[in-house]
Amino acid sequence: MSEADQLKALRVRIDSLDEKILELISERASCAQEVARVKMRSLAAGETPVFYRPEREAWVLKHIMELNQGPLDNEEMARLFREIMSSCLALEQPLKIAYLGPEGTFTQAAALKHFGHAVISRPMAAIDEVFREVAAGAVNFGVVPVENSTEGAVNHTLDSFLEHDMVICGEVELRIHHHLLVGDTTKTDKISRIYSHAQSLAQCRKWLDANYPNVERVAVSSNADAARRVKSEWNSAAIAGDMAAELYGLSKLAEKIEDRPDNSTRFLIIGSQEVPPTGDDKTSIIASMRNKPGALHELLVPFHSNGIDLTRIETRPSRSGKWTYVFFIDFVGHHRDPLIRDVLDRIQQEAVALKVLGSYPKAVL
Numbered sequence: 389m390s391e392a393d394q395l396k397a398l399r400v401r402i403d404s405l406d407e408k409i410l411e412l413i414s415e416r417a418s419c420a421q422e423v424a425r426v427k428m429r430s431l432a433a434g435e436t437p438v439f440y441r442p443e444r445e446a447w448v449l450k451h452i453m454e455l456n457q458g459p460l461d462n463e464e465m466a467r468l469f470r471e472i473m474s475s476c477l478a479l480e481q482p483l484k485i486a487y488l489g490p491e492g493t494f495t496q497a498a499a500l501k502h503f504g505h506a507v508i509s510r511p512m513a514a515i516d517e518v519f520r521e522v523a524a525g526a527v528n529f530g531v532v533p534v535e536n537s538t539e540g541a542v543n544h545t546l547d548s549f550l551e552h553d554m555v556i557c558g559e560v561e562l563r564i565h566h567h568l569l570v571g572d573t574t575k576t577d578k579i580s581r582i583y584s585h586a587q588s589l590a591q592c593r594k595w596l597d598a599n600y601p602n603v604e605r606v607a608v609s610s611n612a613d614a615a616r617r618v619k620s621e622w623n624s625a626a627i628a629g630d631m632a633a634e635l636y637g638l639s640k641l642a643e644k645i646e647d648r649p650d651n652s653t654r655f656l657i658i659g660s661q662e663v664p665p666t667g668d669d670k671t672s673i674i675a676s677m678r679n680k681p682g683a684l685h686e687l688l689v690p691f692h693s694n695g696i697d698l699t700r701i702e703t704r705p706s707r708s709g710k711w712t713y714v715f716f717i718d719f720v721g722h723h724r725d726p727l728i729r730d731v732l733d734r735i736q737q738e739a740v741a742l743k744v745l746g747s748y749p750k751a752v753l
């Protein structure tokens with residue numbers, strides 16, 4: 389068979405497969421609509437329906453990854469199903485998501501990775517504004533960065549949890565690749581200023597020291613803001629990611645310039661919805677202890693004696709007294725698990741205050 393004939397035959401097969409996929413996706417979408425009707429019908433008086441079910445979504449994605457036999461890899465396949473589910477949910481209820489903006493930030497990329505593209509996403513100017521927008525009920529969920537593998541905690545986010553009553557409903561992890569971006573009019577041999585967010589400048593410190601040691605580094609409110617500035621300045625460059633490069637039509641003078649190749653940021657999904665256990669969950673708590681020797685030890689012992697895996701511990705000034713601290717702790721398990729309930733009860737007896745911020749499925753994608 390000639391190459392043209394082979395291609396023709398393969399494309400006929402692809403067309404027929406696409407028709408089947410179309411039919412199946414439409415059938416799935418109709419099922420989701422029916423799910424919405426069932427949820428509406430079974431409401432008690434005064435109850436609002438819960439359309440978004442993170443625990444179910446985590447299960448669906450994991451199930452797909454378990455079944456997948458290639459040639460597409462698990463992540464790619466789950467990403468496709470992520471988008472199908474996002475569109476199905478939008479038929480039930482289009483979710484409104486606030487994120488740390490402006491458009492083109494890594495937080496927006498994290499929001500889309502977690503919820504898919506069929507959501508209404510609203511950029512906010514500051515982390516605290518994301519919290520306030522969620523608290524006011526103007527959006528269903530918010531997305532905020534909480535820690536970076538190179539630079540550590542995002543303190544604005546931790547401090548916002550002390551001020552707002554918020555439930556953590558999920559987490560997303562994003563590999564962060566930074567590029568040195570320039571515009572069409574940039575004179576690349578005359579760059580005298582590099583804009584980026586302070587965290588991104590820090591994540592590329594060694595690369596900048598080696599390649600642009602004498603160029604001024606200017607910290608701005610976000611990488612997207614950095615990219616926007618560069619558009620109109622012939623002597624400056626920005627450090628930002630792919631989304632910002634695309635949004636502002638910038639090109640990459642150097643790619644993947646982060647000092648650590650595994651540079652990742654973890655984001656949290658905040659809202660008001662409690663998420664039931666999936667069997668593979670994490671819990672986040674804030675505990676404040678009496679200001680006495682051994683307080684941290686007392687806080688950690690119940691975890692150790694019950695073999696509970698701590699994934700993170702962070703300390704912040706408590707704001708209620710000088711030299712008093714609160715501990716942000718993440719661990720494996722759900723606060724409804726009997727073992728975890730036991731640990732929390734023991735901590736409660738020793739702590740001045742204990743707040744469970746939420747239990748949520750471990751990031752799948």
Ligand SMILES: O=C(O)C(=O)C[C@]1(C(=O)O)C=C[C@@H](O)C=C1
Nearest residue numbers: 420423439440441444473476477
């Ligand atoms: O199972 C549900 O509760 C659904 O609403 C269906 C569905 C899906 O498309 O699979 C859609 C949205 C939810 O977040 C979870 C799953």
